[in-house]
Amino acid sequence: MTQGTRVLYVRGDDSRSQPARRLERRGFDLRAVEDAATALDDLGWPDCVVSEYDLPDADGIELLRAARERAPDLPFVLFTDRGSEAVASEAIAAGVTDYLPRTGGESAERLADRIERSATGTDRRADGRFRRLHDATRELMAETDPERIAELTTVAAREIVDASDAAVYLDDDGLELVAATGPHEGRTEKPPAAVERTHRTGDASPGNAGRAGGTDGETYLPLGDHGVFAVAASGTDALAPAEIRLATILAANAEAALDRAENETALRRERDDLAALFENIPDPAVETTMQDGEPIVERVNTAFEEVFGYDGERLRGENVDGYIVPEGQETEAEGYNERVETGEGFYGEVRRRTTDGLRDFILHVVAHDVGGTETRGYAIYTDITEQKQHQRELERQNRRIEALHDVTKRMKAAPDRTTIYDIVIDAAEEILAFDLSLIDEIEDGVLVPQAISSGVSLSDYYEETPIDRENNLAAETARTGETRVVDDLRASRYAPANFEYRSALSVPLGDYGVLQAVATEEAAFSTDDCRLAELLAEHAVVAIDRQKRERELEERAEELARQNERLDRFASVVSHDLRNPLSVARGRLDLARATGDEDHYRAVERAHERMDELVNGLLTLARRGELKSDPTPVELRSAAEQAWRTVETGDLELAIEDAPTVRADPERLRQLLENLFTNTAEHGDAATTVTVGGLDDGFYVADDGVGIPETEREAILKSGHSGTDEGTGLGLAIVETIAEAHDWTVSVVESADGGARFEFREDAGGTADE
Structure with missing residues (x-):
């Protein structure tokens, strides 16, 4: 049948043409090509394809797969230098008709025989076994269970290899029989020594291994690190070389399947672990x-x-x-x-x-x-949302605290309390971002609105509130001196001034008043808002206290200036007015000693009396502005009559007309009247009557003497001014100081009778007509 059989020979190296020449000598109709592409184009011509493994544009396995797609039944013999089980297994899986390693010159003759069998169909059984080996390989590769792979391997061995039985030993913490057919079935004893040796060395033990401790006719093939595949020939003879080759290919495929199963198991376990980790x-x-x-x-x-x-x-x-x-x-x-x-x-x-x-x-x-x-x-x-929110809130708080420090500087420079209140409201609106803020100041037990956020009128928003009012947030804060926060005004006991507001914050301003803030949403004021509002209020209180102290210091300085002025006047009077009577007393005393004349002693006595008058007047002037008791209602008529009785008035008469009741220190009022009566008695030339009467806002004392020239009316109230040489010049100055202590103003005008008239009027409500 060789004669005329068409063979397409695909060779990888043109210099190695000996197999092709021998095929021609055997009578085959040979066509040689040098690459896979040309071979595929010529598939319609040959009865058989012979391909070497290493080709210029592919390898023999790739050509085989491509040929099977175009010509599934065309005989294909792989003739290759790469005689390994892996290549053989791959070729079988791809559908090769026969596989022949290239081992020397005799291989060309063997190739001719293989071509003849393949092309003429004389090796149909071998072709069927190759196809069963191919099918078994696919089944093995589809499994992931090692025991199932072992079972399939033993079943395939009975069908492919001329063997009586087969067994697979797997190493799972020691070799163990996991699948068997024939005599191996049911065997549980320790594996034969040959199995142990094969697994340990990794070398196959083909042929009759009975003498090595195995079963007669058995061949042992390693399955890598997984175990050992054992097959036994029918009878006691060893397996034929062709059967060993098929068993070797089957063992290599089983090992590959076990490798794949192990990898799949590891990958699946890794995927499962990763999936569990990912999910959890x-x-x-x-x-x-x-x-x-x-x-x-x-x-x-x-x-x-x-x-x-x-x-x-x-x-x-x-x-x-x-x-x-x-x-x-x-x-x-x-x-x-x-x-x-x-x-x-x-x-x-x-x-x-x-x-x-x-x-x-x-x-x-x-x-x-x-x-x-x-x-x-x-x-x-x-x-990290909460951490970032907390960080941003801290940064915001720090910015607001820094801004409040700047507000404190502005408060220090504020000229008055009203300006401080305005600064606080601006800070509450701009820095603390409160919807609406208000400051109430405590005045005589009543909260009086003083400042409010921009765009709102005090008179329209809020009325005065008594501190003792119940169920009032501001009043309660003023009474207790404690900060109050209301998250829902509608559900509280406090009635909001405007029903649209839902939450409120009320902070005391020391003893001065209350700072309040309201918002249209519930629970609008946080703990930080409260803390910053209290800090703002504390700064305001400190600024107000500072202003108060500064004002007190200014008043004290003014008082000290007045005291210094009085001391200066006192020193001036002492140095001037006391010098004259003192000189008189000293001179007369010398004359009295020299002459013994009593008139000189009487002159000394009069000089002493004069000095006593001056000293008493100076002491009274030094105490100006001091009241011995709080002002009380005093009948002016009674006070005038009492003062008249204590003054040497000579032939003068006292007239009282519509004398009102005034609020005064009784003793200081009597002293004031005494000095006026004395002044008239001593200086009111041609005066016959002194009149005391009431004014709409005070009272007056007048005489009917010659009066006081208009140019001298202002000067006569100054200390040291006297109309006579004998006067101290202190009497009317004392009158003015007592009036100032009562917040009265003094005016010197001409009386109805042409004399002098002293009018005393309330200064901004200092004296009240009862």
Whole structure:
């Protein structure tokens, strides 16, 4: 049958043409080609294809697969230098008709025989066994259970190899028989020594191994690290070489299947562990595949669904950035994606959008499968929203505290209390961001509005409030001196001034008043708001206290200036007015000693009396402004009559007309009247009557003497001014000081009779007509 059989010989090296020449000598119709592409074009011509393994544009296995797609039944013999079980197994799996290693010159003759059998159908059984080996290989590769692979291997051995039985021993913490056919079935004893040796050395023990401790006719083939495959020939003879070759290929395929199963198991365990880890991470996590620069969702964990609010199935296959990247941050996110695609990964703070709003995260992206068909990545989001909010709130608080310090400086420079109140309201509005703020000042037990936020009128918003009013927030704060916060005014005992306001904050301003703030939403005032409002109020109280102290110091300074002035006048009078009577007394005393004349002693006595008058007047002047008792209602008639009786008035008469009741210190009022009566008696030339009467806002004392020239009326009230040489010049000055102590004004005018008239009127309500 050789003559005329057409053989397409595909060779990889033109210099090695000896097999082709021998095939021609055997009578085959030979066509030699040098590459796989040409061979595929010529598949319609030959009865058989012979291909070497190493070809210029492919290898023999690749050509075999391509040929099977075009000509499934065309005989194909693989004639190769690569005589390994792996190549043989791969060829069988691809559907080779026969497989022949190239071992020397005699292999060309064997090739001719193989071609003849393949092309003429004389080796149909071998072809069937190869196809069964191919099918068994597919079955083995589809399994992941090692025991099932062992069972399939033993079954395939009975069908493919001319063997009476087969067995597979697997090493799972020691060799153990896991599958067998024939006599091996049910065997539980320790594996034969030959099995142990084969597994230990990794070398096959073909042929009749009975003498080595195994069963007669058995061959032992290693399954890598997995175990040993044992097959036994029918009878006691060893397996034929062709059967051993098939068993070796089957063992190699079984080993590959076990390797794959082990890898699959490890991968599955790794995937399961990774899936469990991915799902149980407490932080939101998403697995993505980078496609055209976009992170496409593969899956998300439960935490991601809960935090971001998106269903995992809805996100699958979607660009995750389109759902969670806030507007305006797309460019930043694209930069992260570029880093992931290059395998860099990313770790840092980001802000992302959830269905509940924006939140802050630490994003940790780990890239994997970089450089493969697609880049994948895991993104883990650690929620730090509360920490960031706390940080931002601290920064905001620090800014507000710094701003309040600036407010304190403005308060220090404020000229009056009203300005301080305005500064406080501005700070509450601009720095603390309160909707509406108000300051009430305590005046005689009543809260009086003093300042309010811009755009609101005090008179329209609030009325005066007694401190003792019940169920009033401001009044309660003023009484207790404690800060009050009301989260819901409508549900409280306090009645809001305006019903639109729902929450309120009330802070005491020391003993001066109350700072209040209201808001249109419930629970609007936080603990920090209260603390800062109290800090603002404390600054205001300190500023008011400072103003008060400064005013007191100014008043004290003015009083000291007045005292110094009185002391200066006192010293002046002492040095001037006392000098004359003292000189008189000293001179007369010398004359009295020399002459013994009594008139000189009487002159000394009069000089002493004069000095006594001057000293008493000076003491009274020094105590000006001092009242011995609080002013009380005093009948002017009674006071005038009493003073008249204590003054030497000579022939003068006292007239009282409509004398009112005045509020005064009784003793100082009598002293004032005594000095006026004395002044008339001593200086009121031609005066016959002194009249005391009432005015609409005070009283007057007048005489009918010659009067006081208009040019001298202002000067006569000054200390040291006297109309006579004998006068002290203190009497009318004392009158003025007593009037000032009562907040009265003194005017000197002409009386109705042409004499002098002294009028005393209330100064800003200092004297009241009863």
